[in-house]
Amino acid sequence: xxxxxxxxxxxxxxxxxxxxxxxxxxxxxxxxxxxxxxxxxxxxxxxxxxxxxxxxxxxxxxxxxxxxxxxxxxxxxxxxxxxxxxxxxxxxxxxxxxxxxxxxxxxxxxxxxxxxxxxxxxxxxxxxxxxxxxxxxxxxxxxxxxxxxxxxxxxxxxxxxxxxxxxxxxxxxxxxxxxxxxxxxxxxxxxxxxxxxxxxxxxxxxxxxxxxxxxxxxxxxxxxxxxxxxxxxxxxxxxxxxxxxxxxxxxxxxxxxxxxxxxxxxxxxxxxxxxxxxxxxxxxxxxxxxxxxxxxxxxxxxxxxxxxxxxxxxxxxxxxxxxxxxxxxxxxxxxxxxxx
Numbered sequence: 194x195x196x197x198x199x200x201x202x203x204x205x206x207x208x209x210x211x212x213x214x215x216x217x218x219x220x221x222x223x224x225x226x227x228x229x230x231x232x233x234x235x236x237x238x239x240x241x242x243x244x245x246x247x248x249x250x251x252x253x254x255x256x257x258x259x260x261x262x263x264x265x266x267x268x269x270x271x272x273x274x275x276x277x278x279x280x281x282x283x284x285x286x287x288x289x290x291x292x293x294x295x296x297x298x299x300x301x302x303x304x305x306x307x308x309x310x311x312x313x314x315x316x317x318x319x320x321x322x323x324x325x326x327x328x329x330x331x332x333x334x335x336x337x338x339x340x341x342x343x344x345x346x347x348x349x350x351x352x353x354x355x356x357x358x359x360x361x362x363x364x365x366x367x368x369x370x371x372x373x374x375x376x377x378x379x380x381x382x383x384x385x386x387x388x389x390x391x392x393x394x395x396x397x398x399x400x401x402x403x404x405x406x407x408x409x410x411x412x413x414x415x416x417x418x419x420x421x422x423x424x425x426x427x428x429x430x431x432x433x434x435x436x437x438x439x440x441x442x443x444x445x446x447x448x449x450x451x452x453x454x455x456x457x458x459x460x461x462x463x464x465x466x467x468x469x470x471x472x473x474x475x476x477x478x479x480x481x482x483x484x485x486x487x488x489x490x491x492x493x494x495x496x497x498x499x500x501x502x503x504x505x506x507x508x509x510x511x512x513x514x515x516x517x518x519x520x521x522x523x524x525x526x527x528x529x530x531x532x533x
Contacts, residue, residue, distance in 0.1 A: 202244055203277065205281070209272070255335045263338075283413045285402065291399065297321065302456070303420055324388035331365055351404045429463065479518065491526075
């Protein structure tokens with residue numbers, strides 16, 4: 194899977210798998226031992242599990258249960274807010290479904306720090322997708338399908354409405370049998386896509402949540418923000434740098450508001466914390482752009498292509514910025530540093 198070593202995600206879905214296996218008369222520890230260890234051993238790190246182990250566990254569980262659309266089946270039968278840990282509790286406490294979507298985007302790192310969550314408006318509605326930060330990776334088919342199906346299941350449960358997306362997307366290839374997808378989602382399902390997710394209408398996003406709890410929500414959000422900080426050994430500047438690096442490599446627009454949302458804070462809060470670290474958003478953006486530009490130029494790329502890659506509107510602006518960063522023109526830098 195080319196998983197990043199040490200990457201962990203919240204083990205809510207692992208516990209969901211344990212329930213599923215037990216209900217089918219299968220000893221969960223037998224399946225887990227075939228992967229790496231017992232339930233107790235796998236979940237001993239503060240209720241989190243290594244990503245590569247979780248992927249292997251989903252594949253192993255799907256084989257022993259023998260359900261063709263295993264991920265959708267698990268989501269339909271077992272998905273709950275607890276599957277997403279604290280982020281799930283925050284999501285269900287909002288006023289309307291759009292609040293839950295905002296939570297998914299802001300607090301997604303609590304579930305999986307090595308995942309990207311995007312919520313982007315399109316002409317027909319909002320496309321909400323998630324994917325690994327590493328472009329070369331895709332998740333286990335069964336996990337990805339359980340994740341996306343659970344978004345739909347929870348939207349239906351929390352609103353009391355038969356929510357139907359306008360479209361569904363998966364990174365993995367198209368399976369032979371699509372009947373389970375069509376029956377559950379009730380909309381076109383696309384495969385071999387850039388991310389895993391759904392397209393939903395603005396009308397759907399405005400649906401009120403029956404699970405809303407405005408008294409509890411502020412406390413849950415405060416706790417969630419504290420947990421987000423625990424993923425930041427380098428401080429907020431290091432977090433912002435990592436997010437920007439991923440955004441630039443994925444051709445995403447490196448804007449302050451988007452970076453702040455992915456870190457689970459408001460834009461002003463991020464600016465204030467960066468100032469406390471002795472830096473600014475623009476300084477970090479310039480640093481990341483410079484690093485990426487130097488790598489690309491050393492590999493022989495032209496100034497025009499690099500300008501586009503690192504998010505400049507035109508090559509002239511990039512050339513001015515690059516000379517300011519390095520004291521050299523992009524052409525001179527490429528000539529001096531080009532790798533053989």
